[in-house]
Amino acid sequence: MSDLPPPPPALLTDASLFLDFDGTLVEIAGTPDGVVVGEDVAPLLTRLGNVLRGGVAIVSGRPVHEVRALVAPAALAIAGSHGLEIAAVDGSIAAPDRPAALDSALDSARAFADAHPGTLVEDKPFGVGLHYRGAPETGPAVTALADELAATHELHVQHGKMVVELRLPGRDKGAAVEWLMREPLRQRTVPLFVGDDVTDEAGFAAAAALGGAGVLVGAARDTAATYRVDGVADVLAWLDAACREMT
Structure with a gap:
């Protein structure tokens, strides 16, 4: 590099x-x-x-x-x-159109955030962001949850800076x-x-x-x-x- x-x-x-x-x-x-x-x-x-x-x-x-x-x-x-x-x-x-799958993923993300102080859920029109800047130690658990929800609801996982987002593919x-x-x-x-x-x-x-x-x-x-x-x-x-x- x-x-x-x-x-x-x-x-x-x-x-x-x-x-x-x-x-x-x-x-x-x-x-x-x-x-x-x-x-x-x-x-x-x-x-x-x-x-x-x-x-x-x-x-x-x-x-x-x-x-x-x-x-x-x-x-x-x-x-x-x-x-x-x-x-x-x-x-x-x-x-x-916003699919119902996002609402299901949003509910799961909010339940995770409630159980992990410092994490933050962002509800977007076509995505669900789970921020962990306030709780860096939860990064692996956030990633695992996103992967699970993506497989369940046929969503795309997008990694960013201290955030993992589930969104529509394509x-x-x-x-x-x-x-x-x-x-x-x-x-x-x-x-x-x-x-x-x-x-x-x-x-x-x-x-x-x-x-x-x-x-x-x-x-x-x-x-x-x-x-x-x-x-x-x-x-x-x-x-x-x-x-x-x-x-």
């Missing part, structure tokens, strides 16, 4: 930009609702949307409605729930990139995907397959990304510099 170079500002020229949220645009918080969005984030996203002619989207594990509220008043496309729901700039959302962040790249405004661009978590690897791979690149946020690791920055502050500084260079 060798380290990767930082992305140059010119990388955004003729690009469509896909941004993870937690750990990329904002620092990861102890709980999903504890995240703090910097006052510069929404204005920066608006500037990027103008410079890239609308070719900016957030691709997150969070539901669309949460991301939309967190980045308001910036208006941009959002792929939420790891690509299971995709919202256009006009607010229309393409999403599947989509990931890479599929979201492929979907959004079919839009006319992105036809003559190349995709750039920026993210920090293992869930973002599918986005890196999809961007590379379409002639673009990925930017890893955080410590060096084995990755499909081509570039790397150290943290959220570096992402925001790079995007700001790119905006300035293109205007």
